[in-house]
Amino acid sequence: MKMILNERQHAEEALEYGKMDKKPTKTLVCIAKLCLEEGKSKSDTYNVLHEFMAKSYPNYNTVHWESFFYRVIHQATRYIKTRKERGKKSLIEIEHVSITHKELNQIRELRSKRLEKLAFVLLVYSKINNQIHENNLYWINHAWSEIYSDTGMAVSKKDQGLLVYKLIHSGLLKESRRFDSTSVQVLFAHPEDAVAIRLTRFDDFILEYLRWTGETVKDCSVCGKRVLAKSNRLKYCKNCKKKLGK
16 A cells, blocks of 8 residues: 555654654655645745655755755645644554454455455555544545456456446446546445454455455564465465575
């Protein structure tokens, strides 16, 4: 998942350990939000961003990044102000997403691995959006390329639309009434039921659904990455296996 789901933790780890997202701009936005939320001035926030990049980003050039820092600070200021006016948290801090037995059983009834994977990912995204926007509407407006990436499936654009149509036709999704919108609403959420899966990691989270269906999922003994295993003997992910010369 490309989204940063705990902005406070991400910013704190970036400042303490120099950790950075593959897209540095995402990390800078989180740091700016954290600084402003803590009451730092725009000038102090700029200095924090500058010092972080100087320490953590190879070939950092102040002139190249200066205008971006100001833009990030301006956007973060407006974002925090708007959130506070609406009585919402300044930072996104999602620790887990719960999936219930009733939701999983309804997904399983699709009897199509491709539809099941897509439905599960859409359900997770909708619950994440609920936490971000602090509502229970289950709407999704993310890029479909990002959503399908999290399903772990290679799907053509034509088939992407077909799979979504099938979920709409089955009554699990509702499309937006706006003709220019690709948003969909999940209709099969049952948060009142008992929790079956509690997601706390969102890298390859589709594997937790496959684990629930009975497939074998193991953690790499070196890096901890989850791997779909064909046998119980599997110990390493592909990358670690290659590095170890196994």
